Amino acid sequence: MRVSSLVTYPVKGCAGAVLDAAQVSATGLxxxxxxxxxxxxxxxxxxxxxxxxxxxxxxxxxxxxxxxxxxxxxxxxxxxxxxxxxxxxxxxxxxxxxxxxxxxxxxxxxxxxxxxxxxxAPRDLDRVTDGTRPGSAQFADSSAVHILSTATLAGLNSRLDVPLPMDRFRPNIVVDGWDSPHREDEVREVTIGGARLAYTKLAIRCAVTTVEQSTGVRTGPEPLRTLGDYRRGRQKGVAFGSKFSVVQDGTVTVGDELHVASWGESEL
Known part of the structure; x- marks a missing residue:
């Protein structure tokens, strides 16, 4: 499993900036x-x-x-x-x-x-986020880092009439190499480059996923309608991807391998 893409979103809600490498601190990329x-x-x-x-x-x-x-x-x-x-x-x-x-x-x-x-965000914001391993973040919805795999997106696209690009889901770290979808849901601690991350929660999806990111136009009920058929969890809403806190700062680079230290069962 390797990092295939890194994206940071300086202004919440606005377009992301694609990076070749990123310094990852307690508040994310x-x-x-x-x-x-x-x-x-x-x-x-x-x-x-x-x-x-x-x-x-x-x-x-x-x-x-x-x-x-x-x-x-x-x-x-x-x-x-x-x-x-x-x-x-x-x-x-x-x-x-x-x-x-x-x-x-x-x-x-x-x-x-x-x-x-x-x-x-003030330098002294000191925001504490929730989840299995609480961490910190600036103005992210919840945890510092959002990880999504290409296998997970492929699993969704196999169910859709029109496939969707990865940017619909606005992940920070895209992972390639898993042979089945939703493996990121089972990761509990992972080292990527010099950074160590810990699982906090599933990523519960909202209406932002219905916005075409290249045009800024809301396109309809997908992917939420299809995700509701097979990704509705115990939490309110539908899950797609996973959130992580940062437990050790470090640099992450496209191409870095993921070294998973521990696994758990999906919370879906």
Missing amino acids: EHDRSFMIVDADGAFRSQRTDPVLAVVRCSVGDGTLTLEHDTSGSVTVSVDRDSEARDITMFRSPMRGIDQGDDVADWLTDVIGEPSRLVA
């Missing part, structure tokens, strides 16, 4: 969900309600963040992670974020069509 878009009330925005975010591209430079959109052009902001944080919410839970200023807020408002602002 470098820059992953370091930023989040909020509405006028401070509630987070995602593709669940704003599918256009899928076509907002992100790049992080030396102390800057650049956002790009085909019709709205681009905006670059000097990243501020040290000013006083404001109150925000994610899934109605209170959090804190540092506002990144009016220029990027105006640009996002134009793209989305509703008042929006960009916040960054």
Whole structure:
């Protein structure tokens, strides 16, 4: 089993950036969900309600963040992670974020069509996530790292009339080499490159999977309809892929082997 792709998502809900190698820390791949878009009330925005975010591209430079959109052009902001944080919410839970200023807020408002602002995770966010092996994360939905295998996607696509690409599921680490689907559900501890990860929970899927990532358009009931036929678990919703916490920092590179230290039974 080897890593076939690495993707980080600097702004929650926006397009991912494909990497050849990534430093993995307690909060996941470098820059992953370091930023989040909020509405006028401070509630987070995602593709669940704003599918256009899928076509907002992100790049992080030396102390800057650049956002790009085909019709709205681009905006670059000097990243501020040290000013006083404001109150925000994610899934109605209170959090804190540092506002990144009016220029990027105006640009996002134009793209989305509703008042929006960009916040960054404070350096001292110190968020604790849940699961079998709790860890940390910035603005990810739950755990720091999402792993999905090509075998798992192939298993789903064999059931669909129109196959879906991997980016529908927005994984951080794509794994190739397993000969059967959903083996990532059974991994309990794994070393990849210099990083060691521990299983936290199954990845429960939402309406974001119905958004075509190349167009930012919601396409219909798939894949949730089909996943509901065979991947509905004890948890609310349908499971596809698995989430992991980081128990040892390190660099992960495309092509790295997975060394699984322990296995368990799927929680499905």
